Amino acid sequence: MRVPLEWLKDYLAVRSSPEKLAERLTMAGLEVVAIHDVKGQPVLDLEITPNRADCLSIIGIAREVAAITGQRPKLPTAVRSSSFSVRSKRQHRTEVKIRIEDRRGCQRYIGRLIEGVRIEPSPKWMQRRLLTCGARPINNVVDITNYVLLEHGQPLHAFDFDRLAQGTILVRRAKPNEPITTLDGVNRLLSAETLVIADASRPVAVAGVMGGLGSEVTLTTRNVLLESALFDPVTVRRTARALGMSSESSYRFERGVDPVGVETASAHAASLIVKLAGGSLRQVLDVGAKPPKRTAISLEAARASRWLGIRLSPAEIRTALARLSCHVVSRGTESILQVSVPSFRRDLAQDVDLYEELARIEGYDRIPSSLPIGPLAGSRSHSEDTERFQQRQSLRCLCAGLGLTEAITWGLVSEADLSRCGYTASQSACLANPMSQDHAYLRPSLLMGLLQAVRRNHTQGESDVPLFEIGNVMLLGAREEELRLGFVISGLWVRDWHAKDACDFFRLKGLIEAITDRFCRSAARFVEAPHPWADPSQSTSVTLDGCDVGAAGRVSRAITDVLDIEQDVWFAELSANALLAAASRSPIAVSAPTVFPPVKRDLSVLLDEGSPYESVFRAICEIGGNLTSRVELIDRYAGPSIPAGKYSLTFAIEYREATRTLTAAEVDALHQRIGQTLTSRFNAQLR
Amino acid sequence: MDPVQELEQLLSEAVPSVEQARSPDELERLRVKFVGRKSRLADIMKSIPQLAPEERAEVGRRANHLKRSIESQLAARREALSSAAKAGPLIDVSLPGRAFPRGRLHPVTHTIDAILSIFVPMGFEIVEGPEVEYEYYNFDALNIPHDHPSRESFDTFFVDLPSPEPKKGRLLLRSHTSPVQIRVMERRKPPLRLVVPGKVYRPDPLDPSHSFMFHQVEGLMVDDRTSFADLKGVIEHFLKALFGAKTKTRFRPHYFPFTEPSAEVDIACTSCGGRGCSTCGKKGWLEIMGCGMVHPNVFRAVGYDPQRVQGFAFGMGVERIAMLKHGITDIRLFFENDLRFLEQF
Missing domain, CATH: 3.30.70.380 (Ferrodoxin-fold anticodon-binding domain)
Structure with a gap:
């Protein structure tokens, strides 16, 4: 959201420097990510969080700055009063008919018919502001809708009234595969989920997202129908997603617009059209529900204080909330306050939302830091998870101590990785929406990632690779993922001026024995067994206390050849959970060493x-x-x-x-x- | 000559000759010469009875002392010569020591340990949860409803498997470690203090600052009184313990669906100290973690009474912290497993 400071100054005095203002906005939760200089004018670039739809407009930011600095914003007159709207009772040739067929998708629809406009470029000042905010000037009427959108946050749309069949506006769901060409020139087929604005014969706009090309305002337009509506956020969001399009309009509707602003923005835009494009307001039709009454929230001062950890008196709360246009309706010093929330703050729904406002407006830095004195969970069984985790860290330390370096490889692998290592794609869980085919499957083994790590080091000129990884794998059929310890060794195990010790199967076996012996105090056994990835001459299963806990062997040369690893690689994979379970069994009985000689x-x-x-x-x-x-x-x-x-x-x-x-x-x-x-x-x- | 003087002279003669002796034979000759039966010392000792009574004691004491010290020196030298004879040739001690394989722990492991070891002494338990998670735990129970723009910040990988519990929605790769909070709160009553380390996934294309897989540590503290002020205190303590006692922190209002109030925590830039540099994007501050008071809707989802329960949650990216601590500028290094990188930790 780009906010030119000169535009902001229409509504309030900005006394501090752009940097200082940016700092204050940031510390109030409206993060200024950059201050741009556009032709000598400072423009704040704000990142608005999804809850603050009310700040997606210059007026919204002005209200916020006013609240932070304790000012009263001067809002445009049309915002304060809706007296501009006139209802024409006269029957007229160009009578508009508006009907909302889908009340869930559209709560309210205001149409203003303006006759006799002259389409030409909008004034320079308006074009400049639009450009600064990233909107492309088109013509006076379209620019006014965009300008008011930026100013009020209410999306508007202007139709060429004479291109609406029978002067009719119908808010309805599309028929399956009903076609429309949107303003971006794309022909689209709509689904029955899509909410559209239609005339008597066809859709003329995708509601809340984008207008149709067939009814757009052009140089020949004489009569304009100005739409200002309140569309359902979920409907707009689904439609925008389904059609793969997002607009300034849908962005705001998805986040929720001010139900009162629907009227004020419409009136303001109409007055601007009359002023800048000539013509006269012929008719106003306001269909659907009137804005709901302001929400009231009960706020208990004591609970707010307990939640935030500061003492807040009802009087302080009243003052702070007033700056945010929230009125405390209850009297005097009552401890439970009834707070009436302005229509544009749709994010304020329950008491905690107000606590945040109190903390925010005071400044988080005003809240003291304290250390908690709350009770601790007592039970012994609760710390089992902690122990299990710390035991796993010990297993990591043991592996590192034995000479293996810890790797963390991708949890997502490719189909090629799988089939190379003897797994079929149908045996593995895949992603419904992978980002790339390289990472489309949940790994069923640590082998794929560790082999890629060996390959990586080989291509970088390191042929001696001792790596281990402890991580989850996912097997189809298994209900949960399984924690595994895997390791690969290749090249020389140690190398110095005195000796060179090459890796082989027995180095691999020695590592497994060292781990099971030291960590589980139990001897691993090795039984010849085939594994799809292993060379049959060096392929074993590993058992511990009679249970199968993993596999070890030399990776078959067919696999290493494909990966351009030009030397033997040994790989083992053990169930880390089995090792951890064996390690946590009851303490071993120890015997004192005998003194009699051997x-x-x-x-x-x-x-x-x-x-x-x-x-x-x-x-x-x-x-x-x-x-x-x-x-x-x-x-x-x-x-x-x-x-x-x-x-x-x-x-x-x-x-x-x-x-x-x-x-x-x-x-x-x-x-x-x-x-x-x-x-x-x-x-x-x-x- | 005065016998006392003569004894002194004998000693000054004997010491250097024994020291320089090069063979057992030579030592034997020296023994005969200085302390043998026909040595000058033996003569002096024999002459003691003839001395004046006042001299006798003094000369006797000195003569005995001389004999003992020469004899012990001879023995020491003999020992030295014999062990020198047994030893092998001199070695070049400057040669490198025998190599050991170079096992190291991954920087993510180091960083997770560093983080957890600050929270565990404060009574936080370490808890973990599955990486393949239900939509319900990842989103709905955390007050992130369907069709809500707040879901946009949490793009997710869905897993193409039928959900074993359709009520809990589709299966996905968790996009944060927060679902574990829900799983624990569903099972247990407050008070709770948890830290949750783990792997998470988000469909972000790989670049120097994004990875589709990374690690988080999540925290939760819930009881009947823990406040936002306590949250500030705990987080400030944590960041000082992790980054040093002088670390400056600030809490900035932010939005997370599962906390209210929510905050983002910044620390003064670790490379420029707050003046503004390329590391902090000239802002002087580095975003380090998110936190807030647990939203009552989250308590409702797990069956807690939000009128009686309150507390905070926080979460941080492990790689980000490791990058700041070690000056790493590319997150992809963590997962390339290049030994030249890993062996620096």
Whole structure:
């Protein structure tokens, strides 16, 4: 909303500098976003919040400035009185007929017929003001409607009366697919929802939004019908949205115009037409409901004080509200005040709306700051959410501590992202109104985003990428989104002058083990299982305490190739909720370390390639029982010095008994028994 | 020569020679020379009984002292030579330490933690809610009716799934964290003090200051007495804790459908201190958050009696705060996940 200061000065004295005035308006809730200089004249650019429709006019701003500065605005005479309207009782050749068929869409319609106008350019001063406010001058009559719209905030429309079939104005809903060509030259087909102004045969305007080309005022127009109406905000808003058009008129109707202003603006515009375009007022028709009485709101001074945290006496409230043209109708020092609200403040509907006005007009900076003394919620169960959140932050810290850097990737992915990673579009929730196809689906996994992050870093020349993310994914079928922990590693895990350690599956597995071990105090297990995104040779499911909690593996090269990632990427995704649940289980029982010394023995076995490590390890633990306090794989070897089809494993086994020192003889016997078991179960050869 | 003087001289001879000895053999020779049975010291000690009685004690004390100190010096030197023999060659301690993988937390995580850690000690609980939300919680219950221009400030992504609870309207990606207030108030009675961190979505095309996904922290404090003055106090405390004790704040009337009165909070520009610069658009102030007293219609929606309950709500953008704190000028950096950016935190 652009407000030229010289126009504002028509209604009140502006004594302060534009900057000072801007500051005061801003601090009263009418934010001045810029002060423009238009040919040496300062113009304030205001951002009007949707509740303050009354400030979408120069007069509205003048009233507000007056309230802030404690002045009385001089409003144009036509605004104060509606005495200009004359009712012609005479039957006349050019009689107007107005009927409102749809009372919900249009409460009131005032038509003023002005005969014998001369269409020519409007005066320079008017053109200048219109241009400054962003309106294009057209001709005197059209300019007057726009000028009064800017001045009063009441949208008006002028029809060429002689182009209205049978001199009729009908406010009705459109017939399905009824055509109209609007003033912007677009042919439109209307729906039965659209409220239109029609003549006897066809729509001549989209009510409250835009006029029709067929009835516009042109150079040959002689007789003008001036429309000033009160249209329903919701109807106008729906129509404007459905037709994809917004105008100065619809913008104001959507926010609600002053029901009293419908008449004053009409009268003022008509007087300007008569003055500037000649002609004479022939007829005034005022159809529909008269403006409602002013709303009254009960305001309790004590409650206002409690709400705002300042002491307000009824007298102070009365004075402050009077500046806003609100009249306190109750007497004296009664503690409950009846406040009558002016018709243009449609946003003031209940007591709290007045509290805001009181705070605003006093200035928010006048309200002291205090620290609350209100009671706290006591119950323990209430802080569970807090704990859960803080635990999740600990999980983040653990991941970072292990060497992964936290990423936050888009929660919305593309169809290509999905299908690449083995998901079909029909398995994923999509947006009804996506902004672009790149972000049209709710991610079913963190994989897509993390792969994009790897790719991003690759294209920027960073090939060593260790990233993790904790975030929600959405699976079709699941009722709620699910919190996941995902990570990707690629390239070198660490690199320095001493050593280079490349990422591989076992680095990935080690990370998962470290997380479950430290965070959940529980060991993760890995079971070969196929995943659509994973290379079948390195694809596992992860289980924790017997429950499936996620997947881990090497991202298939078909995917990395498409993304131009020219090296292997390992990815794991775990249910963060499962990790958090495991972490919050009852505290673990701890045993004091024994003082009796361990006996250490190494065990080296030659195995067939088919026997997996884990079953050998389990067999050792099983036979050793409580006496094996530690079983550690210290070497795995397959190579030239070993027969083909075989590999060797070397374990360091620590034997220990909690309550006494073991003898060499019993350790030897046990160690031997373990060796024999491996020989018989796995066809192992002891080395 | 006076025995006392002679002992002094022996000491001044022994100290530097032991210090400079380079081998155990040399040390042994020095031991024999200074404290051996045939050393000059041994001679002096043997001669003590012949001295005048008044000299005996003094010379004896000094001789013993000399013997002990040379012997301990010999031992120390022997130890030093032997450990030097065991040690390896000198290392270049200026070489870089062994590398560790470079794990960092995302700036959004850091900022959310910084914000929450100010509110939690004031008794605020951390609560979260779903990102896929019902229209009712995102709008209607927050006094943002259908077909109202105030909805325009909250353009929304709708999710193309049938709503499990059609009464609560369509499913959407929440455009603010405020729906969580409603969910909690529906479930619990006041007093409440909540902070709600979370991800939100709005269909804004990506540019340096807009992103269709970002993070917010929402707050709510509701009981029977908390006032607008308390709101000011809490927010001022928060901003001072976050941006420094000298932070200047101002509360500007604004409009939010779910609060009344509503305010926007500015802080004096962090880069120019209020004089006006490019960061603050020459205004001297930076918009930092929105807040207000919870609208009675919101209380009505959750079944509270607006005559008995009052309190405030506030909300802020996490990325915006992180950008101000760290001088970041492009919001897209938060979601590109470029390690060169992430590893600065």
